[in-house]
Amino acid sequence: MKDEQVKGEHMLDDYSDALSAIFEQYLQTDTEITDKQRRILEAAVEIFSEKGYAAASTSEIASRAGVAEGTIFKHYKTKKGLLLSIVSPTIIKLGAPVVLRKLEKILEAPYETFGDFFRALLRDRLEFARKNTMTLKILIQEVSYHPEFQALLEELFSERIFPKIEKAIEHFQAKGDIKKLPSTTILRWVMTLGLGYVGTRLMILPDHEWDDEWEIEQMVEFITKGLAP
Amino acid sequence: MKDEQVKGEHMLDDYSDALSAIFEQYLQTDTEITDKQRRILEAAVEIFSEKGYAAASTSEIASRAGVAEGTIFKHYKTKKGLLLSIVSPTIIKLGAPVVLRKLEKILEAPYETFGDFFRALLRDRLEFARKNTMTLKILIQEVSYHPEFQALLEELFSERIFPKIEKAIEHFQAKGDIKKLPSTTILRWVMTLGLGYVGTRLMILPDHEWDDEWEIEQMVEFITKGLAP
Amino acid sequence: MKDEQVKGEHMLDDYSDALSAIFEQYLQTDTEITDKQRRILEAAVEIFSEKGYAAASTSEIASRAGVAEGTIFKHYKTKKGLLLSIVSPTIIKLGAPVVLRKLEKILEAPYETFGDFFRALLRDRLEFARKNTMTLKILIQEVSYHPEFQALLEELFSERIFPKIEKAIEHFQAKGDIKKLPSTTILRWVMTLGLGYVGTRLMILPDHEWDDEWEIEQMVEFITKGLAP
Amino acid sequence: MKDEQVKGEHMLDDYSDALSAIFEQYLQTDTEITDKQRRILEAAVEIFSEKGYAAASTSEIASRAGVAEGTIFKHYKTKKGLLLSIVSPTIIKLGAPVVLRKLEKILEAPYETFGDFFRALLRDRLEFARKNTMTLKILIQEVSYHPEFQALLEELFSERIFPKIEKAIEHFQAKGDIKKLPSTTILRWVMTLGLGYVGTRLMILPDHEWDDEWEIEQMVEFITKGLAP
DNA sequence: GATGAATGAGTCTTCATTCAT
DNA sequence: CATGAATGAAGACTCATTCAT
Numbered sequence: 001m002k003d004e005q006v007k008g009e010h011m012l013d014d015y016s017d018a019l020s021a022i023f024e025q026y027l028q029t030d031t032e033i034t035d036k037q038r039r040i041l042e043a044a045v046e047i048f049s050e051k052g053y054a055a056a057s058t059s060e061i062a063s064r065a066g067v068a069e070g071t072i073f074k075h076y077k078t079k080k081g082l083l084l085s086i087v088s089p090t091i092i093k094l095g096a097p098v099v100l101r102k103l104e105k106i107l108e109a110p111y112e113t114f115g116d117f118f119r120a121l122l123r124d125r126l127e128f129a130r131k132n133t134m135t136l137k138i139l140i141q142e143v144s145y146h147p148e149f150q151a152l153l154e155e156l157f158s159e160r161i162f163p164k165i166e167k168a169i170e171h172f173q174a175k176g177d178i179k180k181l182p183s184t185t186i187l188r189w190v191m192t193l194g195l196g197y198v199g200t201r202l203m204i205l206p207d208h209e210w211d212d213e214w215e216i217e218q219m220v221e222f223i224t225k226g227l228a229p
Numbered sequence: 230m231k232d233e234q235v236k237g238e239h240m241l242d243d244y245s246d247a248l249s250a251i252f253e254q255y256l257q258t259d260t261e262i263t264d265k266q267r268r269i270l271e272a273a274v275e276i277f278s279e280k281g282y283a284a285a286s287t288s289e290i291a292s293r294a295g296v297a298e299g300t301i302f303k304h305y306k307t308k309k310g311l312l313l314s315i316v317s318p319t320i321i322k323l324g325a326p327v328v329l330r331k332l333e334k335i336l337e338a339p340y341e342t343f344g345d346f347f348r349a350l351l352r353d354r355l356e357f358a359r360k361n362t363m364t365l366k367i368l369i370q371e372v373s374y375h376p377e378f379q380a381l382l383e384e385l386f387s388e389r390i391f392p393k394i395e396k397a398i399e400h401f402q403a404k405g406d407i408k409k410l411p412s413t414t415i416l417r418w419v420m421t422l423g424l425g426y427v428g429t430r431l432m433i434l435p436d437h438e439w440d441d442e443w444e445i446e447q448m449v450e451f452i453t454k455g456l457a458p
Numbered sequence: 459m460k461d462e463q464v465k466g467e468h469m470l471d472d473y474s475d476a477l478s479a480i481f482e483q484y485l486q487t488d489t490e491i492t493d494k495q496r497r498i499l500e501a502a503v504e505i506f507s508e509k510g511y512a513a514a515s516t517s518e519i520a521s522r523a524g525v526a527e528g529t530i531f532k533h534y535k536t537k538k539g540l541l542l543s544i545v546s547p548t549i550i551k552l553g554a555p556v557v558l559r560k561l562e563k564i565l566e567a568p569y570e571t572f573g574d575f576f577r578a579l580l581r582d583r584l585e586f587a588r589k590n591t592m593t594l595k596i597l598i599q600e601v602s603y604h605p606e607f608q609a610l611l612e613e614l615f616s617e618r619i620f621p622k623i624e625k626a627i628e629h630f631q632a633k634g635d636i637k638k639l640p641s642t643t644i645l646r647w648v649m650t651l652g653l654g655y656v657g658t659r660l661m662i663l664p665d666h667e668w669d670d671e672w673e674i675e676q677m678v679e680f681i682t683k684g685l686a687p
Numbered sequence: 688m689k690d691e692q693v694k695g696e697h698m699l700d701d702y703s704d705a706l707s708a709i710f711e712q713y714l715q716t717d718t719e720i721t722d723k724q725r726r727i728l729e730a731a732v733e734i735f736s737e738k739g740y741a742a743a744s745t746s747e748i749a750s751r752a753g754v755a756e757g758t759i760f761k762h763y764k765t766k767k768g769l770l771l772s773i774v775s776p777t778i779i780k781l782g783a784p785v786v787l788r789k790l791e792k793i794l795e796a797p798y799e800t801f802g803d804f805f806r807a808l809l810r811d812r813l814e815f816a817r818k819n820t821m822t823l824k825i826l827i828q829e830v831s832y833h834p835e836f837q838a839l840l841e842e843l844f845s846e847r848i849f850p851k852i853e854k855a856i857e858h859f860q861a862k863g864d865i866k867k868l869p870s871t872t873i874l875r876w877v878m879t880l881g882l883g884y885v886g887t888r889l890m891i892l893p894d895h896e897w898d899d900e901w902e903i904e905q906m907v908e909f910i911t912k913g914l915a916p
Numbered sequence: 917g918a919t920g921a922a923t924g925a926g927t928c929t930t931c932a933t934t935c936a937t
Numbered sequence: 938c939a940t941g942a943a944t945g946a947a948g949a950c951t952c953a954t955t956c957a958t
Contacts, residue, residue, distance in 0.1 A: 036918085052374055054283035058953060068919040070955080079953060141370065145281055185447060188429055189422060196421025218414060226455025265943080287928060297944045302929060304942095494939085510832055512741035516932060526940040531933060599828065603739055643905060646887055647880060654879025676872060684913025723922080745949060755923045760950060762921095919958080927951070934944080 037075050039065040044082050049134040053083055053142050080146075087142065087149060090135045093128065095156045114172040115224040122194045122216055129198045137203060162187060178227040186227065193219055266304050268294040273311050278363040282312055282371050316371065316378060319364045322357065324385045343401040344453040351423050351445055358427045366432060391416065407456040415456065422448055495533050497523040502540050507592040511541055511600050538604075545600065545607060548593045551586065553614045572630040573682040580652045580674055587656045595661060620645060636685040644685065651677055724762050726752040731769050736821040740770055740829050774829065774836060777822045780815065782843045801859040802911040809881045809903055816885045824890060849874060865914040873914065880906055 033041075043065035047056045058079050062069045076082040111117040129136055143149045166183040173180050197219065201210055262270075272294035276285045287308055291298040305311035340346040358365055372378045395412040402409050426448065430439055491499075501523035505514045516537050520527045534540040569575040587594055601607045624641040631638050655677065659668055720728075730752035734743045745766055749756040763769035798804040816823055830836045853870040860867050884906065888897055 034917090052281065052283055054281055055374065057951075059951090069953090070919055070921095071917085073954060074917070074919095077954095137373075141373065144366075144370065145284065181447060185444065188425060189448075189451060192421055192425025192429075193418060196417060196425070200417055200421075215414065218410060219418075222418060222455040225457065226451040228454060263942085286926080288926085298928090299930080299945065300943055303944095306929095308928065492938090510739065510741055512739055513832065515930075517930090527932090528934080528940055528942095529938085532938070532940095535933095537932065595831075599831065602824075602828065603742065639905060643902065646883060647906075647909060650879055650883025650887075651876060654875060654883070658875055658879075673872065676868060677876075680876060680913040683915065684909040686912060721921085744947080746947085756949090757924065757951080758922055761923095764950095766949065919956105921955105921957095923953100923955080925952090928949095930948075931946090932944100934942105935940105936942095937940080 036065070036067050036071060040067060040072055040075065040082070041086060045086055045134050045138065048083065048086065049137045049141075053138070053145075058082075083138075083142065083146075084148070086135060087139050088152070090132055090139055091149065091152050091156060093132070094136075094139075095161050113224070114169070114178050114227065115220040117168055117172070118190060118194075118223055119216060119220045122197070122219070125194065126198050126201070126212065126216075129202055133202050165190075176229060179229045181227075189226075190223065193223065265294070265296050265300060269296060269301055269304060269311075270315060274315055274363050274367065277312065277315065278366045278370075282367070282374075287311075312367075312371065312375075313377070315364060316368050317381070319361055319368055320378065320381050320385060322361070323365075323368075324390050342453070343398070343407045343456065344449040346397055346401070347419060347423075347452055348445060348449050351426070351448070354423065355427050355430070355441065355445075358431055362431050394419075405458060408458045410456075418455075419452065422452065494523070494525050494529060498525060498530055498533065498540070499544060503544055503592050503596065506541065506544065507595045507599075511596070511603075516540075541596075541600065541604075542606070544593060545597050546610065548590055548597055549607065549610050549614060551590070552594075552597075553619050571682070572627070572636045572685065573678040575626055575630070576648060576652075576681055577674060577678050580655070580677070583652065584656050584659070584670065584674075587660055591660050623648075634687060637687045639685075647684075648681065651681065723752070723754050723758060727754060727759055727762060727769070728773060732773055732821050732825065735770065735773065736824045736828075740766075740825070740832075770825075770829065770833075771835070773822060774826050775839070777819055777826055778836065778839050778843060780819070781823075781826075782848050800911070801856070801865045801914065802907040804855055804859070805877060805881075805910055806903060806907050809884070809906070812881065813885050813888070813899065813903075816889055820889050852877075863916060866916045868914075876913075877910065880910065
């Protein structure tokens with residue numbers, strides 16, 4: 001699992017086309033990040049996630065980051081630019097594992113059953129969300145209000161993630177592992193359950209005692225039985 | 230179904246205790262609403278749901294409602310007061326059907342199986358959400374930033390809704406209808422699937438062609454099979 | 459003394475000329491005052507004296523008076539009109555005792571010495587201030603900001619009060635009772651001491667224990683000795 | 688006299704205790720004042736003294752100072768903060784000469800008679816008031832409405848100024864120079880006369896021709912005779 | 917690069933005043 | 938006469954952004 005996570009986080013190499021192009025403008029992938037820049041980003045993530053983008057003030061971000069007000073604007077032309085440089089990379093990383101070529105070869109490979117596939121995906125994304133909880137919260141809250149995010153997410157999901165998961169679903173349907181329902185419906189159930197767990201786990205009741213492995217196994221079993229042909 | 234919805238919306242008579250007390254202060258239940266007041270509320274709902282509470286300006290609300298800015302403040306002391314008088318009633322109505330005494334008597338009555346129970350609840354809440362889509366969107370977006378909402382929701386869910394649904398779950402478990410898993414886990418799955426459908430249906434892809442009855446039936450079947458003992 | 463006070467308050471009959479004319483517009487001397495009007499005036503006096511004219515709001519006055527906001531404006535065209543109808547009569551009454559014809563005949567009459575004259579005047583005005591403390595406070599506070607008040611006061615003092623007091627001073631100087639200093643200087647000392655006592659007594663330290671008679675006698679003696687030729 | 692004034696203005700070194708502590712928060716004693724800040728203060732003093740604090744608008748202050756409205760709030764968090772930074776230092780300076788330790792040693796020193804003492808004090812405070820006329824006018828007008836000012840003044844007068852003047856009075860009484868009246872009464876007479884002169888001289892009739900030395904001498908003589916044992 | 921003073925448009929809110937009922 | 942809903946101008950204050958140092 002550790003392994004997979006690492007992959008999930010670093011194997012962005014495949015983003016070699018349109019989407020990347022769109023993203024690149026928001027990413028200073030090559031620029032070495034300075035200390036002040038890092039502190040600004042950290043402060044911004046905290047404050048955006050605490051009060052929301054619109055209610056956050058750049059002056060509060062500056063003071064929490066311990067820099068002058070003007071410094072923020074040296075690095076990120078506008079407040080919105082700051083938001084973009086926080087959220088955009090997260091959107092990319094969000095879809096990373098699914099987009100991986102390896103995962104494409106799912107047909108030949110690692111997962112015997114749909115349950116295995118779901119388990120792997122959920123573990124991976126739970127770990128990812130654990131590491132990026134605040135940023136994801138910002139994304140979830142702000143997506144409604146920023147068409148750029150909607151466009152990026154739509155491209156990501158409808159052209160990359162969904163097709164591949166659909167392929168996987170169809171693969172397991174062909175194998176007779178799961179019922180022949182429209183893949184969009186299955187997709188929604190699966191995402192919905194996963195997201196429901198991750199969201200409850202990390203954002204709604206983070207202080208509750210959780211046995212992740214057990215919960216994941218129950219969900220796998222639930223889905224396996226629910227989708228049995 | 231029409232019947233049930235009507236109940237869901239109007240059978241608030243049972244709110245005869247603590248929660249109501251808390252809510253009452255936000256509700257002008259008896260006050261006859263004037264025309265301008267209605268236009269203000271409508272405009273506010275639209276604009277809050279379009280751009281979020283923090284980014285909405287009272288001057289824009291006033292001009293969309295066709296009233297002077299001062300008029301808003303004659304009726305709702307503050308911008309926040311306006312938000313509260315939109316969201317608070319929705320929070321109450323949100324839990325209405327579950328809190329009904331009738332539903333408490335679920336043991337003796339209407340629902341043969343857990344699937345029937347889920348179907349009824351989902352249909353009812355889908356209808357409710359259809360009628361209150363914008364207000365619910367506001368609630369979802371703003372709940373993180375307004376502790377009052379969190380407090381109300383927490384009281385509503387943890388002391389009213391959850392206990393009753395849990396009872397239902399335990400009832401069907403005792404009947405041997407569903408598997409003996411912790412009711413919190415089942416609860417999460419069920420809510421998550423329902424919410425996932427309602428949210429996708431009304432907020433994320435409202436323009437997609439949906440066959441609600443079919444989708445609901447599939448979900449009922451999925452859950453029934455997935456939870457089979 | 460009681461007697462004198464009554465005179466001081468009621469003997470306005472002599473105001474038969476220019477000044478009255480100016481004042482009349484602000485006075486509804488003949489109009490019978492209604493109950494609501496009285497409550498408005500009382501509330502306004504309280505609130506103006508508590509927070510000052512500029513910081514007082516007509517809506518607060520209305521609510522303290524127990525009338526509708528609009529009612530104030532039915533009776534007093536503007537907020538300023540309300541202020542005028544409170545302060546203007548007080549300005550008139552302020553000068554009343556001195557302007558009285560009787561007092562003009564001071565030469566023939568009641569006061570043997572300058573000290574007697576001062577004592578009588580001070581007692582009278584102390585009683586007057588006691589009955590009109592709040593209104594006088596308003597006058598003192600607002601006179602700087604309202605040229606109308608300055609004009610009225612100037613007319614009152616420079617054309618009526620001062621000349622008469624000066625006559626009295628000259629009378630006592632001629633009698634050899636007091637020193638031959640410029641009457642303006644004596645006037646200032648006398649007014650200043652009187653005002654200093656009345657102000658301290660009623661506005662600055664109203665809760666202190668005061669022996670008015672004793673204090674007045676000391677002042678009389680102080681002045682008598684200080685002004686001795 | 689020049690000399691004394693200088694002392695009066697600069698010998699604040701003795702403020703080494705409680706009162707200073709209270710004041711310090713309002714004083715930016717060390718901060719170098721910028722040009723814009725100075726213009727803001729000047730404009731504020733003018734406008735506050737012309738129309739009163741409540742009726743003055745920050746936008747008018749800004750435009751008279753030739754700065755943007757926001758600039759005012761960069762330097763003084765609120766309109767009230769601006770008022771405080773104008774009035775508080777004046778309150779301190781107001782009591783300065785009396786509080787000086789030197790003056791405490793009045794027993795051994797400079798003043799032969801109570802008249803000499805009064806003359807020196809009056810000259811000094813007249814000069815001070817001449818230099819701070821507008822600020823003092825603001826203080827006088829606003830003291831009723833701002834409990835902070837009342838508290839500061841009360842501490843200043845009742846714990847510092849009055850006790851020392853009382854000591855002086857008792858000293859001259861012991862010397863047989865003045866009559867044995869309660870010192871509070873004498874204090875009131877003396878302050879009242881002084882204040883009456885300063886106020887008339889600078890605020891009520893500033894354009895009148897005044898012979899300060901002559902007026903002061905007359906007052907000294909009046910007091911001396913009036914208080915003679 | 918970093919600062920922070922300065923800006924002025926924009927925010928929420930209050931207020932005196934009007935007018936239809 | 939009395940009401941109170943409605944107004945819109947004005948108020949204090951905040952904010953993202955710029956720019957000289």
